Amino acid sequence: MAVYVVTACSVTAALSAQSRLESRVPAPVLAAVGPTIDSARAAGLPTGPLEDKVLEGVTKQADAGRIAAAVRRLAGELAAAREAFGDRATTRELVAGAGGLRAGLTRGDLVRLRAARPGQNTALALEVATDLITQGVPSDTATRVVLKVLGAGASDADLEQLRMAVERDIAGGVPAAVAASVRARVLSGSPATTIPITPRPQN
Amino acid sequence: MTPTDGEVIARVLAGDVDAYGIIVDRYHGRFARFATRMLGSREDAEEALQDALIRAYRALGAYQHRERFAAWFYRILVNRCRSVLAQRQRRRAVEEPTADQDSPTSDAGFVGREQATWLLSRLPADQREVFLLRYVEDLSYADIAAITGVGESALKMRVKRGLEQLRQLLRQGNDD
Amino acid sequence: MTDDLPPELEAFVTGLRTTPSANAALRERVLASARGLGVPRRSRLPVPRSLLIGLAAVLAALVLLRHPEGRDPARPVPFVLMAPKAVRVSIVGDFNDWDQAATPLQRAGEHTWWVVVNLPPGRYRYSFVLDGTHWVADPAAPRAADNDFGAESSVVTILGKGS
Numbered sequence: 155m156a157v158y159v160v161t162a163c164s165v166t167a168a169l170s171a172q173s174r175l176e177s178r179v180p181a182p183v184l185a186a187v188g189p190t191i192d193s194a195r196a197a198g199l200p201t202g203p204l205e206d207k208v209l210e211g212v213t214k215q216a217d218a219g220r221i222a223a224a225v226r227r228l229a230g231e232l233a234a235a236r237e238a239f240g241d242r243a244t245t246r247e248l249v250a251g252a253g254g255l256r257a258g259l260t261r262g263d264l265v266r267l268r269a270a271r272p273g274q275n276t277a278l279a280l281e282v283a284t285d286l287i288t289q290g291v292p293s294d295t296a297t298r299v300v301l302k303v304l305g306a307g308a309s310d311a312d313l314e315q316l317r318m319a320v321e322r323d324i325a326g327g328v329p330a331a332v333a334a335s336v337r338a339r340v341l342s343g344s345p346a347t348t349i350p351i352t353p354r355p356q357n
Numbered sequence: 358m359t360p361t362d363g364e365v366i367a368r369v370l371a372g373d374v375d376a377y378g379i380i381v382d383r384y385h386g387r388f389a390r391f392a393t394r395m396l397g398s399r400e401d402a403e404e405a406l407q408d409a410l411i412r413a414y415r416a417l418g419a420y421q422h423r424e425r426f427a428a429w430f431y432r433i434l435v436n437r438c439r440s441v442l443a444q445r446q447r448r449r450a451v452e453e454p455t456a457d458q459d460s461p462t463s464d465a466g467f468v469g470r471e472q473a474t475w476l477l478s479r480l481p482a483d484q485r486e487v488f489l490l491r492y493v494e495d496l497s498y499a500d501i502a503a504i505t506g507v508g509e510s511a512l513k514m515r516v517k518r519g520l521e522q523l524r525q526l527l528r529q530g531n532d533d
Numbered sequence: 534m535t536d537d538l539p540p541e542l543e544a545f546v547t548g549l550r551t552t553p554s555a556n557a558a559l560r561e562r563v564l565a566s567a568r569g570l571g572v573p574r575r576s577r578l579p580v581p582r583s584l585l586i587g588l589a590a591v592l593a594a595l596v597l598l599r600h601p602e603g604r605d606p607a608r609p610v611p612f613v614l615m616a617p618k619a620v621r622v623s624i625v626g627d628f629n630d631w632d633q634a635a636t637p638l639q640r641a642g643e644h645t646w647w648v649v650v651n652l653p654p655g656r657y658r659y660s661f662v663l664d665g666t667h668w669v670a671d672p673a674a675p676r677a678a679d680n681d682f683g684a685e686s687s688v689v690t691i692l693g694k695g696s
Contacts, residue, residue, distance in 0.1 A: 174416065174419065176412055176416065176433045176436050177416040177419050177420065177429060177433060178419070178630065179436075179506075180432070180504075180506020180507075181432070181435050181439050181504075181505055182506050182507070184439075185439055185440075188440070206627045206630075206631070206658070207681070209631040209632075210625075210631045210658070210686070211682055212631070213625055213631040213632070213633060214668065214682040214683070216682045216683075218506075220681070221682075224679075224681035224682065227681070228679075246656065250656070253677075253678045254678075256678040256679050257678035277656070278690065281656055281690055284678050285675040285690075287678070288676045288677070288678055289676075310692050310693070311692065314690065314692055317690075369572070369573065370573060370575065372572050374564075374567050374568050374571070375564060375567075375568070377563070377564065377567050378560060378563075381559075381563055382555070382560065385553075385555055385556065385559070385560070386552030387552065389553040389556070390549075390551070390552045390553060393553060394549055399553065402553075403559055407563055410563045411563060411566050411570075414563070414566070414567050414570065415570060415573060416573070417573040418575040419630070473545060473548050491536070492538055492549075493546060493550055513536060516536050517536065520538075520539060520542065523542055523545070524539055524541060527541055527542070527545065
């Protein structure tokens, strides 16, 4: 009988991750996504988001092929984000970068957005840009708007405020690109346009 | 009074790690039987079973009690067996009785262990899997569908084909 | 389609039913691993009852907005949906392994369903499930950029400390 020596040290994060899937995911799906997840792990990419994607697909009753395709696509996007950001990017940054690429940001956009906050976690900036795009703001406008706000020293709360304000304006009927541009001007402290007030005649 | 699976799991989650031994003892025979028949090797089966038991232990916090523990565990074990078979295929190792081996001879009506292993190895893995779960493990099609993720009508078709194949192989063996 | 076992296979199956003998070494290896791993972690997020009661009073004001509350690492985040015809509603997402049974919503009045989930800072994709079959993105939240399975999801972002 093969000797199978198991110690606490030998139980890897991979084992824990696969337990999360194996208790919920049918065998054909596991077989279909396993190679992609294994490859991602071997490449040093975070596998948590890939597992989330598998669980989402299973819950939505997608077939194994469709789930596998979704996982492959996400793994590719994570790899592309890592290529743009470098090895020190956090998992959240990589996921945010992958989401941005899916929404329409370019590699150049990712690099610029990340460079706008050197030494800080830039996930939120990427997420806000992505959310603006999904609300209808053109991707180049979204990038420009977030960069403008970051350039003015925006905090995370400011970025979140930008996102929510644009959302409200769009819900109120303002064209998406206009809403984003206007809110960015306000948040970045751009000079307000002075409207001359004509005194009303006194009767 | 014998604790239920749910009570044992609750004990483990409350800190009594060794209580997991009750689960291992309770189900080892059944699970080892399935893995051995599925993989055709006692050695591989024990390795797959050990791996599955550890994976199940780690996932106990996610076990929801909505389904029987055995069904939940079968899913993990089926997945492990499939992984082993996939690994074999990738290594192209001939660990199952080879295709060019003749069927072991038998007295009419008696199927020895060696012949049983050979016969099962002739079935494609997906037919073997459902055949074992249905006729050896006595699971319902509903349970097997939940374990394997395959619809019931597809399962029944695999069973039908598997039975036909086995009958034909047995007839050939007895004719030799 | 009957799947009764053919008579000529009965002896074969009977032979297959013998169970291997117990394996004390395997048992000990599994338990040794379990001891090394420690107590398995439960996967559900706890929602304190007092928190639920306190937050119920502010639900109406929070229907359209997502705001982090307080500065604790995990924030209570309300999720609300108007679904008058649903019999049961749950929320699934990255924070509960997309498990329909994990986080059911409760009714408030005839049309409103709600739940409060403790979420650490981060970004989470999620969706509502009505009656186990009907997928609904949150109308009050941004959409997720990806739609891989034909049912849109939403995203919620929880800011961290010091934001």
